[in-house]
Amino acid sequence: MPVPKAELHLHIEGTLEPELAFALAARNGVTLPYADTAALREAYSFSDLQSFLDLYYNLMAVLRTAEDFTELADAYLERAAAQGVRHAEIFFDPQAHTARGVPIGTVIEGLGASLDRSEERYGISTRLILCFLRDESAESALATLEAAKPYLRRITGVGLDSAEVGHPPAKFREVYEEAARLGLRRVAHAGEEGPAAYVREALDVLGVERIDHGLRCMEDPELVDRLARERIPLTVCPFSNVRLRVIDTLADHPLPAMMAAGLLVTVNSDDPAYFGGYVGDNFDGVRDALDLDPEQLRELARNSFLASFLEDDEPRRAR
Numbered sequence: 516m517p518v519p520k521a522e523l524h525l526h527i528e529g530t531l532e533p534e535l536a537f538a539l540a541a542r543n544g545v546t547l548p549y550a551d552t553a554a555l556r557e558a559y560s561f562s563d564l565q566s567f568l569d570l571y572y573n574l575m576a577v578l579r580t581a582e583d584f585t586e587l588a589d590a591y592l593e594r595a596a597a598q599g600v601r602h603a604e605i606f607f608d609p610q611a612h613t614a615r616g617v618p619i620g621t622v623i624e625g626l627g628a629s630l631d632r633s634e635e636r637y638g639i640s641t642r643l644i645l646c647f648l649r650d651e652s653a654e655s656a657l658a659t660l661e662a663a664k665p666y667l668r669r670i671t672g673v674g675l676d677s678a679e680v681g682h683p684p685a686k687f688r689e690v691y692e693e694a695a696r697l698g699l700r701r702v703a704h705a706g707e708e709g710p711a712a713y714v715r716e717a718l719d720v721l722g723v724e725r726i727d728h729g730l731r732c733m734e735d736p737e738l739v740d741r742l743a744r745e746r747i748p749l750t751v752c753p754f755s756n757v758r759l760r761v762i763d764t765l766a767d768h769p770l771p772a773m774m775a776a777g778l779l780v781t782v783n784s785d786d787p788a789y790f791g792g793y794v795g796d797n798f799d800g801v802r803d804a805l806d807l808d809p810e811q812l813r814e815l816a817r818n819s820f821l822a823s824f825l826e827d828d829e830p831r832r833a834r
């Protein structure tokens with residue numbers, strides 16, 4: 516029996532497995548530039564975050580109808596349940612779909628139809644987090660939040676993802692202020708490829724309650740002390756860090772050092788269809804590569820629930 520856990524850093528578009536991508540392509544009349552699923556999988560060799568994002572956005576062309584998004588989420592939840600996930604806080608990237616002419620309502624209602632039956636079908640409670648693409652403009656982020664307003668009952672929080680370097684958190688001050696006014700929880704990717712200063716800025720300017728990745732905080736001991744003192748969760752994604760060359764090998768992962776520094780770290784899968792495994796696989800991977808003992812694994816599982824937005828409808832950190 517896999518240990519019960521929550522997954523807090525999971526891009527639903529990053530769960531699009533090659534088999535489903537080809538099935539949706541056939542159904543929607545989309546031609547993919549790969550002969551078959553094996554050829555597509557062969558393209559999953561990344562040199563950095565951007566090289567992954569290029570493929571990730573291109574493959575989304577197969578997602579067109581609400582049913583496509585429902586099937587995508589169903590497939591993730593079924594796999595997650597098999598790996599012990601009991602609660603999932605799921606990111607989605609609306610701008611990557613609206614830019615292709617898919618209305619935001621199609622995306623949210625499609626995902627929502629799956630999430631509505633998730634507890635009953637898979638024993639997984641869920642939350643949905645709308646992410647802004649940080650390599651798009653601040654105006655585009657504001658327009659996206661505006662377009663999401665009719666669907667806010669389905670949305671727990673906002674996040675910030677895509678190409679990090681050159682797109683500091685402060686660019687999105689206004690949209691995060693509006694999100695706070697709307698009662699939405701706030702998280703942001705920071706310190707994945709970008710510097711520790713982006714982690715500080717996400718906390719101080721955007722008022723985020725959790726940092727996604729956050730690895731590079733380790734370069735700034737004062738920041739580490741602050742994150743530990745304020746119990747700011749970091750949603751770490753070990754397989755992702757290796758595949759996107761943030762670190763060389765799993766054995767080099769700073770996870771044990773982060774835990775030893777008193778940080779509230781969680782283990783997550785990020786984009787499991789692309790990075791070689793789902794969240795349980797990430798747990799097994801770090802256990803084996805880093806010699807984690809059972810108590811450390813229990814701490815990681817416990818942290819995942821502590822860091823979640825479950826049973827806590829009020830934002831933890833007032834601005």
Ligand code: ADE
Pocket residue numbers: 526529564676677678704707755785786
């Ligand atoms: N979008 C999907 N996965 C991402 C990641 N690891 N970093 C930034 N943006 C992303």
Ligand code: ZN
Pocket residue numbers: 524526676704727785
């Ligand atoms: Zn991510």
